[in-house]
Amino acid sequence: MKKMITSAGVVVLGAASVQAQYAPAPGLTRIETAKPWSVSASLRGFYDDNYVTRPSKGAVVLTPAGPVEQDRRDSFGFEVSPSAALNLVMPQTYLGLSYVYGMRWYEDRENNKADHSHQANLKINHAFTERYKLDVSDSFVVAQEPSIIDERGGITVPLRVDGDNIRNTASLTFTAGLTEKLGTVLGYSNTFYDYDQDASDVPFGSLSALLDRLEHLISANLRWQALPSTVGILGYQYGITEYDSGRDHLLAPGVPSEIRDSNSHYVFVGADHSFNPQLNGALRVGVQFTEYDNVNEDTVGPYVDGSVTWTYNPASYLQLGVRHTRLATDVPGLILLGGTVDPTLDQEATTLYGSVNHKITPKLTGSLLAQFQHGEFEGGGVDGDSENFLLAGLNLSYEINKFLAAEAGYNFDRLDSDIPFRSYTRNRVYVGIRATY
Numbered sequence: 001m002k003k004m005i006t007s008a009g010v011v012v013l014g015a016a017s018v019q020a021q022y023a024p025a026p027g028l029t030r031i032e033t034a035k036p037w038s039v040s041a042s043l044r045g046f047y048d049d050n051y052v053t054r055p056s057k058g059a060v061v062l063t064p065a066g067p068v069e070q071d072r073r074d075s076f077g078f079e080v081s082p083s084a085a086l087n088l089v090m091p092q093t094y095l096g097l098s099y100v101y102g103m104r105w106y107e108d109r110e111n112n113k114a115d116h117s118h119q120a121n122l123k124i125n126h127a128f129t130e131r132y133k134l135d136v137s138d139s140f141v142v143a144q145e146p147s148i149i150d151e152r153g154g155i156t157v158p159l160r161v162d163g164d165n166i167r168n169t170a171s172l173t174f175t176a177g178l179t180e181k182l183g184t185v186l187g188y189s190n191t192f193y194d195y196d197q198d199a200s201d202v203p204f205g206s207l208s209a210l211l212d213r214l215e216h217l218i219s220a221n222l223r224w225q226a227l228p229s230t231v232g233i234l235g236y237q238y239g240i241t242e243y244d245s246g247r248d249h250l251l252a253p254g255v256p257s258e259i260r261d262s263n264s265h266y267v268f269v270g271a272d273h274s275f276n277p278q279l280n281g282a283l284r285v286g287v288q289f290t291e292y293d294n295v296n297e298d299t300v301g302p303y304v305d306g307s308v309t310w311t312y313n314p315a316s317y318l319q320l321g322v323r324h325t326r327l328a329t330d331v332p333g334l335i336l337l338g339g340t341v342d343p344t345l346d347q348e349a350t351t352l353y354g355s356v357n358h359k360i361t362p363k364l365t366g367s368l369l370a371q372f373q374h375g376e377f378e379g380g381g382v383d384g385d386s387e388n389f390l391l392a393g394l395n396l397s398y399e400i401n402k403f404l405a406a407e408a409g410y411n412f413d414r415l416d417s418d419i420p421f422r423s424y425t426r427n428r429v430y431v432g433i434r435a436t437y
Contacts, residue, residue: 041082044432049074075108096123117143131177158389163196185221199248212244229274237266265289281308315359333380344380363399387417
């Protein structure tokens with residue numbers, strides 16, 4: 001862990017009304033609402049047929065040091081994951097704290113057989129009055145899997161990454177009802193990334209050089225209660241992406257990481273609509289203007305963020321969503337044009353996601369999650385190239401009693417890339433047991 005940065009920020013989310021109404025304990029389970037604290041632990045055995053996320057057996061993998069022949073590796077193993085949560089529900093305030101530790105042990109490894117991950121979350125909601133509300137949250141992660149490091153929006157590195165890789169996202173949102181029909185949402189957020197691989201591991205083009213950064217997002221929305229079940233939205237966001245600088249953050253000799261710095265302006269319109277008490281939707285559509293001052297380049301592209309949630313039974317729901325925006329990338333793509341270095345700056349990505357949680361019987365619950373991302377690279381030697389990344393997971397949980405459940409599941413990952421020696425397939429299966437109190 002090379003450094004820590006304290007961050008504060010905001011994520012602006014749509015609500016069904018311009019009033020700052022307070023929902024005391026959203027999304028909590030029956031056990032979590034019965035008392036202010038809960039603890040749980042799971043034990044799983046698993047098989048992973050490509051835990052290093054490499055191409056097919058015998059393929060040559062491109063690394064910053066040059067092409068290296070590396071084989072896929074498969075492994076049996078086990079995972080232990082204890083967790084604890086605190087949920088305090090007060091008349092005008094909700095406080096939530098949670099922590100999850102994960103340890104995965106791989107029998108195939110000769111050294112460093114275990115991976116360790118940490119996930120800590122803080123959430124505070126406070127309603128000053130019926131019209132004024134403040135939301136504060138923070139999410140801290142140390143992990144190796146891409147779906148955990150980049151759990152929001154889109155995935156910047158579609159490969160499993162060794163080491164203690166840090167991501168911290170903090171947010172602050174203030175919601176105000178200006179009149180009975182007009183309201184505003186103001187916010188600020190930032191996300192901090194710190195990857196373990198640095199110049200001591202790879203002199204140039206390490207993951208720290210490619211991806212260590214601080215992302216800021218300032219937001220302002222006007223919300224108009226057009227109908228009892230519909231809120232119209234006019235919004236603006238200003239985003240800043242700052243890559244770490246210094247001699248340990250070089251993409252190539254003499255090429256600092258901050259060459260990829262960018263500023264973005266988002267202008268959009270949208271709506272939140274409640275079709276009925278069980279079906280709700282939200283949509284934002286607009287334009288994203290991005291400026292790369294260090295390379296004198298600008299881009300203009302669409303910005304889309306939409307989702308729909310259907311709770312068709314008390315314990316069963318369906319969620320679908322789409323997001324189109326610019327994302328960072330781990331691809332350097334450096335070329336020399338007319339004596340000037342031209343790097344790959346980022347990627348324009350469309351992400352589709354969905355999840356289903358269904359109560360099959362009173363004791364048996366099934367869940368299906370899927371995410372598909374299409375990204376097209378901007379600049380450098382891979383300008384215009386693209387890759388598709390699919391994540392899918394199926395889980396079955398059988399409730400032995402209210403404290404104990406048996407679990408089984410399957411996960412599938414597939415990366416198809418225009419960049420040679422990068423595509424891979426990964427399959428994982430697991431069985432286990434979970435205890436909650």
